[in-house]
Each structure stands twice: as C-alpha cells, then as structure tokens.
Amino acid sequence: MSEIAPVVDAAHAAPFESTDDYREAIERMRAAAAAYYAGEDIVMDDATYDALFARVAATEAVHPDWAAADSPTEVVAAGGGVVGDVVHSTPMLSLGNVFDEDELRVWAARLEKVIGRPVAGFTVEPKIDGMAIAARYVDGTLVQVATRGDGQAGEDVTAQARAVAGLPGELRRPVTVEVRGEVFMTDDDFTKANELRVAHGGAPFANPRNAAAGTLRAQDRAYVAPLSFLAYAVHDLPEGEGLTHSAAMAAIADLGVTTTAGSPAGMPQCTTVDELVTAVTALGALRGKLGFDIDGAVVKADAPADRDAAGSSSRAPRWATAFKFPADTRTSTLTAIEVQVGRTGVITPVAVIAPVQVGGVVVTSATLHNFDDLVRRDVRVGDTVFVRRAGEVIPEITGAKLDERAADAVAFTPPEFCPRCGGEIDRSQKRWRCMQGRACGAGESLAYFAARDSMDIEGLGDKVIRLLIAAGMVTDPADLFTLDVEAVAQLDRMGATSAGKLLANIEASKAQPMSRVLTGLGVRMTGRSMSRRLARHFGTMDELTGATVEQLQNVEGVGPERATTIAAELVELAPIIAKLAGHGVNMVEPGIVPASERAAAAATDPSERLPLHNEDGSQMIVVVTGSVPGLTRNEGNEAVERLGGKSSGSVSKKTQLVVVGDGAGSKAAKAEELGLRIMPSDRFAALLAAHDAGESPTLDDF
Known part of the structure; x- marks a missing residue:
C-alpha cells in the first residue's frame, strides 16, 4: 500500500467478504479500464467504477495482507492491459478522487500536514471526459503525440492528432517542450462526428468520450471527425523552473496551445479552502453550459515548492485531486419506447428506463430526440443503454451496448398514424x-383547463368541447375567451340561452387566481398543490415565467429535474399565456407580494423581513420533523413558506433551522450531530401565531 491512503473515501464502503470477491472486483475494473483507455465501448460507467474502487480500498484497509500489487489503488487504471510503444518522459499518473465538500477539506488538510505548512494556493480546472495525451514539440514543431496508455508508455497517434483543434502543428516560438492535456469532443464536434459516421455507413457513436478516443486511435478512416484539445500540464518548459502551475499554463498559452484556463470553465486561483469550495461549486453549476463534457473539477497545489514537498505515490500525485461530480452518463435497461404527442402536435419517441441516478437525479425516462435518430441508433427494448444528463440538460439516450443485446430483440417500428387522434403524420x-x-x-x-380543480367553467363538458373543436372555434384554452354567443348558439343542441350561460361562466373564470390558471395549463411535473406553491412563491405569472431553473428550485418540492421540466414547459406555453393575459385572464395570486419584491424589500429594509428570512433577504432552509401543535404535516411546511422560509424534506449542512416536534426521528438526531439550530415545535407554533396576528416577530424572539 502507498504511504498516503487513497483519497477515495472508503469509510462507508463495505469491504469484500472474501479474497475471491476482492480479486474479481479488481479483474472487472481492469477490464473496464482497458476498454476505457483503448477507446472501446464503455463496459462500466464511472459511478460503478468509483463504487468498486471504494470497496477495494475499504477491503485493503481491513485486510492489508490481501492487497494485490496490481490493485487500482496502486496502479494507474490497474494496468489497464493497454500496450504502448512510446515511453513517457515521466509517468502519466492518475488522480485520486473526492466526492463532496467534506472529503475535499480532508484532502486539503492532509496536504497541509504532508508538506508541513499552509498551502500557498490552489488552482481549479475542469476534469474533461476525454483521452489524455502527451504532445512533444522540438524547436516549435509537433513531432510526436502519445496516449496515456498504462501511464508508463502509450500509443503513437501523431498522424491522427495533427488535425486536433487547439493542438498547433507549430508553436509561436521555436522551443522544445512537452505539453499534456485532454483530447475530447465538444457538443458540436460530437454532432458533426455522428453525421459523418452515419453518412459513411457507420453506427452513431455512443457518447462523446468514446467518439474522441476511437477517432484519435483510428487509422485510414475515410473521413476526419473533429476533435478538440485543452492542455493541463507542461514539462521541460524553457525557463519554466520555479513557475507556478498557473503561470506555466499562461506561458504555453502564449505559445499558441489552448489550455483549460482559456476554456469557458477558466482556471480560478484560490488561497483558502473556502475559496476552493466556492470555485468547485461554481464549476459544477456551469457544467451543462460549457459546450463539452466534464465529470469533475481538478484541484492542484499551484506552487512548485508545495508540489515537490508533497510528492506522489505510485499511482497519483499527492498535490492534486479530482472532485468528482455526480455521474452524468450511466447505463440502464430500456424497458419500453413510448410515443408522446405534444400540445402543438409534435410526435416524439421517449425511452422508459429502469430507474438510475444520473447527475444526482433519479431518471426513469429520457428523450430519443426523433424517429430518424432512433432508427439510426437502432436502440431496442431490453437493451442496456447509455443515459446522459449534463447539468440541467434533459436526459437523453446516446446509444446501446450492442454486444449485450438479446438475440430476439425487435427493432422499433415508428407509428404510421398519430397515436392520439389517428390522423395523418407530417x-x-x-x-x-x-x-x-x-x-x-x-x-x-381544454377539458383539463375547464375542470373543477382548474378554471371551474361550468357547462364546458366533453361534448361541448368536441363541438367547438369540430366547428374550428377553438384549438387552445385562450380561444375560449374569443367565443361569440351567436356562433356558439348555432352548435348542436345549444341555443341562445345555453350559449349565453356558457360564455358568462367563461367570462367569470377570468377572475380565478393564478394558481388555478397554472393548474389548468397542465404544466408537466406539477399538479394542484405544486401550482399553488409556485403561485404563492412567485406571486405573478411574469415572475414565474421569468424565473431561472435555480430560482425555481427555491420552491418546496422542486428539485433540478422538476425545475428543468417546468422551465421548458413554461417556454412552450408562453404564447398561450400571453393570449390569456391579453384576454384579461388574471395572472396574479391574491394577497401574495412577488418574490423579487419580497427579496428586494427584505435585503434593504430589515422591517420587511419575515421571520425566516436571512439578512440578505434570502430564504432560510427549514426542516420540520415531528408534529407541530395545531398543524398537519403539509400545513407545517406551508407555515415555513408563510414565514419566509424554504421547506426541505432532508437535513444537511445547508439546513439553517430544524423544527422538532413529537414523533421526530433520525432528522432530529442528525440536526444535533451537525450542530444545526433547533426549534421546539411549540415555539414554532407561537412564532406563526404572532406573525398571523399582524405582529413583526423575529426568530430570535422565540
């Protein structure tokens, strides 16, 4: 075992019970690593690999005598089985991993202990999901490019690499230097590569990482697929001795090499661990907006003195680590392919998959884009498929593991007619x-819009709706407010009296609160209760439709996936919402001050702050556990919102207040363990009563 324990946190991973299970895990990881570094089909997703790594590490901690020489905790890619004919000038090591803020802080503290002094500074770079290479320049000319291979030697890919964007054939000055970095495909590269591959009779690439690795290693291919490069290290830089990492990267950028610092992710420099955490969090938030895939952040000590003092194990440097984000590509089983018809008549294939956590969210369905793409990819029910979700991007199926396909798998047959109305398809x-x-x-x-729980338009039943549609009078809810009594009276069995009553009821529905309008619009992943929460939080439809995905998540029960869906739905519904507003339909929730006005007032005027507002006007994150006197569970959560807070269902370090009542369980214990502020439920009830009585109580008063 290495002197410094691997940074993968194995504290909560279960050790293997036998040496056979331990060895089998290592063999599985070797096979996965070999396929990964060779650019072949992925046989194991990152999250599964990381979980096995943690169990291997945990086993070695408990049974050090079992530790194998080729363990992935000791050897890059556990050997990987990759044969290379280009020996690296210095080994291309791997990186240890951390998975949350606590582990990052532990790593930083360990580094400080190893070097015996505070770390002078850190850099944060994107961990690109591509293929690592070493590029050698002699007198400014690119002479050799090699893959990582097993870390000691790699494969010569010089010819294929000459067309890689960001890796110039000639530097701006005639220097001899070795640049290391990642060859990958941007989102645009991936789209173009698949178009070229399909045009030449091939199957689409399963994912950008495999596409990049396969393209870089391909010889005599009839087409040239686009590739990109970002440098993250340099060796033998003339006059580079004593330069910090950030300065060295700036120096090779001046030579014309594209670096991570020059990418949309940038390369923040941090002096404290708190700054480091902030920078990593910010990069995670940018993940879906970079234009290329990343699976984490790479944190490095910036100063060469700190690096020299820390040294490296046989597998990884101690002065750097990778903060792994939740996996954004996983594998799952495709259980069905459904065909959905949208509001505008768009017909879309949707994949139903076995539940899998992707990007920190449990995913059960994913887009298949369109029927032409589905046919090209030849994804079939029963396949093991790749599910991708980067940042806030809607989950998609990028391909299938064809070698695992059942012999009796049947290709999908697109519909001949519209599955909803049976009509012709364009x-x-x-x-x-x-x-x-x-x-x-x-x-x-229209039926959903007119329903009792929505706009409650009496007299607008299914039969009348069918008549209105058949007569061409309505196609969406907003058209209801343009109906003419005389025209409606001509419909079968209507007459002037019935038509008058119907239109009077439609006119009266304009006064319904915004929450009812929102319910009637049928926004996916919302219902009556969620529509009320959204309306109470934002106050007006303008505030809601202008909210970002992040702002939507401030509403109780709205996580990343739901927020993304709601935002997309509101964009699609924008024309109908505008028409409804133009016809005088109410777009305000009575008695609610818009969220932006509440936050602005609370931030500038303490007297405007609600009891559960922070000083900057933001909402406190509050968990209610156990019973609150006089309130049901839902009413307790609603009370949190009424008092200005954001109700949460789980206790974490971000929780700012935990209300504890009779019957509280593990959440109360966890709150005590984390040292969070705790309020007895009777005091919370008293705080609510004071607020509802028109007083101006503060949290500290109770």
Whole structure:
C-alpha cells in the first residue's frame, strides 16, 4: 500500500467478504479500464467504477495482507492491459478522487500536514471526459503525440492528432517542450462526428468520450471527425523552473496551445479552502453550459515548492485531486419506447428506463430526440443503454451496448398514424407532427383547463368541447375567451340561452387566481398543490415565467429535474399565456407580494423581513420533523413558506433551522450531530401565531 491512503473515501464502503470477491472486483475494473483507455465501448460507467474502487480500498484497509500489487489503488487504471510503444518522459499518473465538500477539506488538510505548512494556493480546472495525451514539440514543431496508455508508455497517434483543434502543428516560438492535456469532443464536434459516421455507413457513436478516443486511435478512416484539445500540464518548459502551475499554463498559452484556463470553465486561483469550495461549486453549476463534457473539477497545489514537498505515490500525485461530480452518463435497461404527442402536435419517441441516478437525479425516462435518430441508433427494448444528463440538460439516450443485446430483440417500428387522434403524420421534417397540429390535443387540454380543480367553467363538458373543436372555434384554452354567443348558439343542441350561460361562466373564470390558471395549463411535473406553491412563491405569472431553473428550485418540492421540466414547459406555453393575459385572464395570486419584491424589500429594509428570512433577504432552509401543535404535516411546511422560509424534506449542512416536534426521528438526531439550530415545535407554533396576528416577530424572539 502507498504511504498516503487513497483519497477515495472508503469509510462507508463495505469491504469484500472474501479474497475471491476482492480479486474479481479488481479483474472487472481492469477490464473496464482497458476498454476505457483503448477507446472501446464503455463496459462500466464511472459511478460503478468509483463504487468498486471504494470497496477495494475499504477491503485493503481491513485486510492489508490481501492487497494485490496490481490493485487500482496502486496502479494507474490497474494496468489497464493497454500496450504502448512510446515511453513517457515521466509517468502519466492518475488522480485520486473526492466526492463532496467534506472529503475535499480532508484532502486539503492532509496536504497541509504532508508538506508541513499552509498551502500557498490552489488552482481549479475542469476534469474533461476525454483521452489524455502527451504532445512533444522540438524547436516549435509537433513531432510526436502519445496516449496515456498504462501511464508508463502509450500509443503513437501523431498522424491522427495533427488535425486536433487547439493542438498547433507549430508553436509561436521555436522551443522544445512537452505539453499534456485532454483530447475530447465538444457538443458540436460530437454532432458533426455522428453525421459523418452515419453518412459513411457507420453506427452513431455512443457518447462523446468514446467518439474522441476511437477517432484519435483510428487509422485510414475515410473521413476526419473533429476533435478538440485543452492542455493541463507542461514539462521541460524553457525557463519554466520555479513557475507556478498557473503561470506555466499562461506561458504555453502564449505559445499558441489552448489550455483549460482559456476554456469557458477558466482556471480560478484560490488561497483558502473556502475559496476552493466556492470555485468547485461554481464549476459544477456551469457544467451543462460549457459546450463539452466534464465529470469533475481538478484541484492542484499551484506552487512548485508545495508540489515537490508533497510528492506522489505510485499511482497519483499527492498535490492534486479530482472532485468528482455526480455521474452524468450511466447505463440502464430500456424497458419500453413510448410515443408522446405534444400540445402543438409534435410526435416524439421517449425511452422508459429502469430507474438510475444520473447527475444526482433519479431518471426513469429520457428523450430519443426523433424517429430518424432512433432508427439510426437502432436502440431496442431490453437493451442496456447509455443515459446522459449534463447539468440541467434533459436526459437523453446516446446509444446501446450492442454486444449485450438479446438475440430476439425487435427493432422499433415508428407509428404510421398519430397515436392520439389517428390522423395523418407530417414526416417532412426531423420532428414529426400530427397534421391536425394543436387541434390534435385540444380536447384533452381544454377539458383539463375547464375542470373543477382548474378554471371551474361550468357547462364546458366533453361534448361541448368536441363541438367547438369540430366547428374550428377553438384549438387552445385562450380561444375560449374569443367565443361569440351567436356562433356558439348555432352548435348542436345549444341555443341562445345555453350559449349565453356558457360564455358568462367563461367570462367569470377570468377572475380565478393564478394558481388555478397554472393548474389548468397542465404544466408537466406539477399538479394542484405544486401550482399553488409556485403561485404563492412567485406571486405573478411574469415572475414565474421569468424565473431561472435555480430560482425555481427555491420552491418546496422542486428539485433540478422538476425545475428543468417546468422551465421548458413554461417556454412552450408562453404564447398561450400571453393570449390569456391579453384576454384579461388574471395572472396574479391574491394577497401574495412577488418574490423579487419580497427579496428586494427584505435585503434593504430589515422591517420587511419575515421571520425566516436571512439578512440578505434570502430564504432560510427549514426542516420540520415531528408534529407541530395545531398543524398537519403539509400545513407545517406551508407555515415555513408563510414565514419566509424554504421547506426541505432532508437535513444537511445547508439546513439553517430544524423544527422538532413529537414523533421526530433520525432528522432530529442528525440536526444535533451537525450542530444545526433547533426549534421546539411549540415555539414554532407561537412564532406563526404572532406573525398571523399582524405582529413583526423575529426568530430570535422565540
């Protein structure tokens, strides 16, 4: 075992019970690493590999006598089985991993202990999901490019690398230097590469990482797929001795090499661990907006003196680590392919998959884009598929593991007619559409809009709705407010009296609160209660439709996936919302001050702050556990919102207050363990009563 324990936190991983299980895990990891570094099909996703790594590390901690010489805790890629003919000037080591803020702080403290002094500073770079290479320049000319291989030697890919963007054939000055970095595909590269591959009779690439690795190693291919490069290290830089890492990266950027610092992710420099945590968190938030895949952040000591003092193990440097973000590509089983018809008549194939956590969110369905793409990818029910979710991007299926396909798997057959109305399908564009357009789903959307729990329009039942649609009078809810009494009276069995009553009821519905309008619009992943929460939080439809994905997550029960879906739905519904507002339909929740006004007032005027507001006007994160006198569980959560807070269902370090009542369980214990502020439920009830009585109580008063 190495002198410094691996940074993978194995504290909560279960050790293997036998040496056979331990050895089997190592063999599985070797096979996965060999396929990964060779650029072949992924046989194991990152999260599974990391979990096995943690169990191997835990086993070695308990049974050091079992430790194998080729353990992945000791050897880059556990050997990987990769054969290379280019010996590296210095080994291309791997990196240890940390998975949360606590582990990052432990790593930083360990580094400080190893070097015997505070670390002078850190850098934060994107951990790009590509293929590591070493590029050698002699007198400014690119002469050799080699893959990482097993870390000691790699494969010569010089010819293929000459077309890589960001890796110039000639430097701006005639210097001899070795640059190391990552070859990868941007989102645009990946799209173009797949178009080229399909045009030349090949199957689409399963994911950008495999596409990059396969392209870099391919010889005599009939087409040149685009690749990109970002440098993250340099060796033998002339006059580079004593330079910090950040300065060295700036020096090779001046030579014309594209670096991580020059990417959209940047390379923040930090002097404290708190700054480090902030920078890593910020990079995680940018993940889906960079234009290329990253699976974490790489943290390095910036000063060469700190690096020299820390040294390296046989596997990884002690002065650097990778902060792994939740996996954004996983594998799952495709259980069904459903065909959905949208409000505008767009017909889309959707994958139903076995639940899998991707990017920190449990995913059960994913987009298949369009039918042409589905046919090209040849994804079939029963396949093991790759599920990708980067940042706030809607989950997608990028491909299948064809070598695991069942012999009796049946190819998907696209629908001949619209699955909702049975009408003709317009196939002239990539996105197929029902020829009836919005009228295809008008019946369902109008019935939902008029329902008792929505706009409660008496007299607008299914039969009348069918008559209105057949007469061409309505195709969406906003059209209801343009109806004419005389025209409606001409419908079968209506007459002037019935038509008058119906239109009077439609007119009266304009006064319904915003929450009812929102319910009637049928936003996916919302219902009556969620619509009320959204309306109470934002106050007006303008505030809601203008909210970012992050702002939507301030509403109780709205996580990343739901927030993304709601935001996308509101964009699609924007024309109908505008038409409704233009016809005088109420877009305000009575008695609610818009969220932006509340926050602005609370931030500038302490007297405007609610009891559960922070000093900057933001909402406190509050967990209610156990019973609160006089309130049901839902009413307790609603009370948190009424008092200005954000109700949460789980206790974490971000929780700012925990209300504890009778029957409280593990959440109360965890709050005590984390040292969080705790309030007895009777005091919380008293605080609520004071607020509802028109007083101006503060949290400290109770």
